[in-house]
Amino acid sequence: MPDNKERIVIVGATSAIAEHCARLWVKEAVVDLTLVGRDLGRTERVAADLRVRSPQSVIRVLVADFLAPLAISQLVDGIVAEGPVHIVLIAHGSLSDQVICQQDLIACHEALTLNGISPVLFAEAFVGYMQKANCGTVAVIGSVAGDRGRKSNYIYGAAKGLIARYVQGLQHRLAGTGVKVVLIKPGPTDTPMTAHLKQQGAPLARAEDVARCILKGIRQGKPVLYVPGKWAVIMMIVRHLPNIIFNKLEI
Amino acid sequence: MVAVSSWGRLGSWEHEVRTLSDREQVAGQLKNSRSGLAYGMGRSYGDVCLNPKGVLWNTTGLDRFLSFDKNTGRLVCEAGVLLRDIQRLVIPLGWIMPVTPGTQLITVGGAIANDVHGKSHHVFGSFGDHVQRIKLIRTDGTTIDCGPDLLPAWFAATVGGIGLTGVISTAEIQLRRVAGPWLDTETVPYANLDEFFHLADDSEADWEHTVSWVDCISGGGGRGLFMRGNPSEVGPRLEPKGRELTMPFVPPVSLVNRLSLCLFNLAYFNLKKWQAGRSIVHYEPFFYPLDNLLEWNRMYGPKGFFQYQCVVPPEVGREAIQAMLGEIVRSGDGSFLAVLKTFGNRESVGMLSFPRPGVTLALDFPNKGDRTLKLFARLDAIVRETGGRLYLAKDARMPRDLFEAGYPRLAEFLQYRDPGLSSALSRRLLGS
Ligand SMILES: Cc1cc2nc3c(=O)[nH]c(=O)nc-3n(C[C@H](O)[C@H](O)[C@H](O)COP(=O)(O)OP(=O)(O)OC[C@H]3O[C@@H](n4cnc5c(N)ncnc54)[C@H](O)[C@@H]3O)c2cc1C
Numbered sequence: 214m215p216d217n218k219e220r221i222v223i224v225g226a227t228s229a230i231a232e233h234c235a236r237l238w239v240k241e242a243v244v245d246l247t248l249v250g251r252d253l254g255r256t257e258r259v260a261a262d263l264r265v266r267s268p269q270s271v272i273r274v275l276v277a278d279f280l281a282p283l284a285i286s287q288l289v290d291g292i293v294a295e296g297p298v299h300i301v302l303i304a305h306g307s308l309s310d311q312v313i314c315q316q317d318l319i320a321c322h323e324a325l326t327l328n329g330i331s332p333v334l335f336a337e338a339f340v341g342y343m344q345k346a347n348c349g350t351v352a353v354i355g356s357v358a359g360d361r362g363r364k365s366n367y368i369y370g371a372a373k374g375l376i377a378r379y380v381q382g383l384q385h386r387l388a389g390t391g392v393k394v395v396l397i398k399p400g401p402t403d404t405p406m407t408a409h410l411k412q413q414g415a416p417l418a419r420a421e422d423v424a425r426c427i428l429k430g431i432r433q434g435k436p437v438l439y440v441p442g443k444w445a446v447i448m449m450i451v452r453h454l455p456n457i458i459f460n461k462l463e464i
Numbered sequence: 465m466v467a468v469s470s471w472g473r474l475g476s477w478e479h480e481v482r483t484l485s486d487r488e489q490v491a492g493q494l495k496n497s498r499s500g501l502a503y504g505m506g507r508s509y510g511d512v513c514l515n516p517k518g519v520l521w522n523t524t525g526l527d528r529f530l531s532f533d534k535n536t537g538r539l540v541c542e543a544g545v546l547l548r549d550i551q552r553l554v555i556p557l558g559w560i561m562p563v564t565p566g567t568q569l570i571t572v573g574g575a576i577a578n579d580v581h582g583k584s585h586h587v588f589g590s591f592g593d594h595v596q597r598i599k600l601i602r603t604d605g606t607t608i609d610c611g612p613d614l615l616p617a618w619f620a621a622t623v624g625g626i627g628l629t630g631v632i633s634t635a636e637i638q639l640r641r642v643a644g645p646w647l648d649t650e651t652v653p654y655a656n657l658d659e660f661f662h663l664a665d666d667s668e669a670d671w672e673h674t675v676s677w678v679d680c681i682s683g684g685g686g687r688g689l690f691m692r693g694n695p696s697e698v699g700p701r702l703e704p705k706g707r708e709l710t711m712p713f714v715p716p717v718s719l720v721n722r723l724s725l726c727l728f729n730l731a732y733f734n735l736k737k738w739q740a741g742r743s744i745v746h747y748e749p750f751f752y753p754l755d756n757l758l759e760w761n762r763m764y765g766p767k768g769f770f771q772y773q774c775v776v777p778p779e780v781g782r783e784a785i786q787a788m789l790g791e792i793v794r795s796g797d798g799s800f801l802a803v804l805k806t807f808g809n810r811e812s813v814g815m816l817s818f819p820r821p822g823v824t825l826a827l828d829f830p831n832k833g834d835r836t837l838k839l840f841a842r843l844d845a846i847v848r849e850t851g852g853r854l855y856l857a858k859d860a861r862m863p864r865d866l867f868e869a870g871y872p873r874l875a876e877f878l879q880y881r882d883p884g885l886s887s888a889l890s891r892r893l894l895g896s
């Protein structure tokens with residue numbers, strides 16, 4: 214490690230939530246930030262903005278195929294070869310169209326891979342190195358949608374649920390070590406992913422506020438983080454609704 | 465469809481809201497859409513930022529900086545960046561925006577499209593005077609780069625072009641040097657308009673920022689507080705902690721007049737008593753006194769409010785303002801935000817820019833329906849007679865003939881209009 218800057222990696226760095234996390238990180242301190250995206254131009258645009266906000270920070274850009282295990286593994290090896298990583302935020306995802314997933318297995322497969330398997334592979338690749346160094350935090354963005362399957366989005370929800378179970382196991386494995394694992398579960402947030410919900414006038418949290426909660430949760434190393442916090446209560450109720458009621462709900 | 469209103473809250477209308485968040489995709493989004501309009505922070509008071517039943521392209525996701533050169537003060541950013549975020553970025557580096565309006569919660573695109581002005585007009589002109597480059601995306605998917613030295617006619621059409629020449633995706637702005645966030649300010653009470661004009665004349669050369677609040681309710685109208693300021697090299701060490709309060713609900717009736725008048729009287733008489741008005745102030749409360757009271761526009765109740773802002777030529781300024789204040793005092797409907805300011809002796813860059821040499825008066829009026837509109841008709845008559853104009857960013861009702869008389873470069877402007885863009889205001893005043 215060439216100097217003492219905190220080293221942060223964001224996977225899916227073009228996500229609106231992740232971008233606001235990055236802005237807050239560079240505002241708090243001079244950092245060494247690696248942005249991983251799938252599209253070079255888009256990721257560079259995010260990087261350029263962060264460089265203006267924090268000229269002293271080091272901002273790097275990497276691109277990868279998020280669905281290819283070998284590419285993920287090589288990418289992470291390359292990142293870690295340059296020095297230990299303190300925080301990894303894994304943010305990519307896509308609110309898949311449930312109806313299409315039901316009719317088209319290829320779309321269904323892609324939705325499950327992108328939202329469930331890909332984040333797990335990234336986390337798994339980083340966590341081995343962190344365990345060796347006995348320090349670091351892995352934060353993965355799941356969703357309240359992973360808490361209970363429902364007809365309007367259960368493919369996406371299943372993938373997010375997979376992340377939840379994975380994180381649970383990882384926390385078990387790393388209990389007592391210096392490595393922390395944080396599962397972030399945002400409620401509906403105003404980002405490009407939810408543009409169609411906004412169109413229907415749904416109430417959405419501001420990405421900036423969600424990002425602020427995420428940074429705080431990561432600092433504290435909270436195992437599970439609902440953002441905004443009220444979703445912890447709402448989802449507890451949703452999880453405990455008896456089927457006889459739940460199955461009648463149009464949600 | 466989503467219900468959207470503008471700052472005056474005169475109503476809310478259904479719009480198909482589309483989010484712009486990647487500047488490289490804007491051209492494609494515009495090309496594949498029916499007629500629409502860019503929407504920034506909706507801080508315009510009337511219908512210039514509305515397109516009922518049509519598409520609104522929300523630009524606040526275009527909020528990235530592209531570059532900032534701290535040696536030259538050149539900033540390049542996307543059009544949805546807020547002036548607040550620019551100020552907070554550049555002031556610690558020794559730069560500041562030369563022109564900002566009375567709120568910093570607006571976008572760069574909105575600032576260009578209305579060619580906004582601030583307290584520094586007599587020194588720095590309007591916002592467009594500091595824009596070096598605009599990237600404009602037309603609804604046919606083409607892109608036009610323009611600036612004062614590149615396709616200047618496109619530039620002049622777009623600055624103050626009320627969003628009708630294309631969607632601005634990025635802009636380059638020249639900032640000015642500043643020592644820090646502090647201003648050396650002075651508040652001077654004046655008893656009548658003669659004193660106001662005297663103060664304004666006296667302050668032009670030595671004060672970078674001037675503005676005044678005028679009382680339109682008591683007496684014959686015309687007493688007020690004159691505020692002026694200059695950047696200050698020194699200041700207290702601690703910055704004020706921004707505390708935001710939000711108007712939590714829409715009260716059933718307008719809270720404005722009685723409450724605000726008491727405040728005004730209190731300030732006026734106290735200053736009068738001590739004659740002491742000099743202090744070092746942070747730029748945020750000086751430039752943007754209402755920004756910490758988020759959504760103060762809700763104070764006016766469910767019917768919303770109008771703002772009436774005109775400028776009248778210098779030769780007739782004194783009489784015209786006196787006559788308008790007379791009408792307003794008689795109506796008993798004037799309000800708390802009555803702002804009176806002289807503009808510097810310069811024409812603006814934009815074909816439809818508002819600022820011109822003269823004196824500008826801006827007031828809020830709770831919407832009392834017909835009665836308010838009748839008062840406006842009387843004020844319009846004065847503006848028309850003196851060859852003045854009304855500000856489009858504030859307007860929701862001006863008659864078309866007054867618009868055409870006030871904006872002599874209209875015909876020239878129309879050649880640059882994008883046929884795929886339309887607003888409630890353009891349909892009202894341009895016929896489409
Ligand atoms: C408290 C308060 C104080 C104010 N004080 C002043 C003042 O002192 N001086 C002054 O001049 N104004 C003042 N204003 C008015 C305000 O500055 C303008 O209305 C400003 O244009 C609002 O910017 P916005 O981002 O909210 O744009 P909006 O109101 O959303 O839109 C304004 C116009 O800009 C267009 N537009 C927005 N973005 C783009 C884009 N990317 N490309 C093309 N067109 C675009 C819209 O189509 C619309 O025509 C004040 C407003 C408030 C609420």
Ligand SMILES: NC(=O)c1ccc[n+]([C@@H]2O[C@H](COP(=O)([O-])OP(=O)(O)OC[C@H]3O[C@@H](n4cnc5c(N)ncnc54)[C@H](OP(=O)(O)O)[C@@H]3O)[C@@H](O)[C@H]2O)c1
Nearest residue numbers: 225227228229230251279304305306356399401402404406
């Ligand atoms: N917004 C919400 O309401 C909400 C609620 C709960 C959970 N979440 C979760 O929060 C995370 C961030 O999402 P967001 O709301 O910030 O949405 P967003 O701005 O739309 O970001 C989505 C991100 O996922 C990336 N992505 C999408 N498809 C991809 C693919 N096939 N391969 C690689 N990357 C891909 C996008 O990259 P490109 O920029 O290149 O497209 C982008 O970085 C996601 O995991 C999402 O599931 C969001």
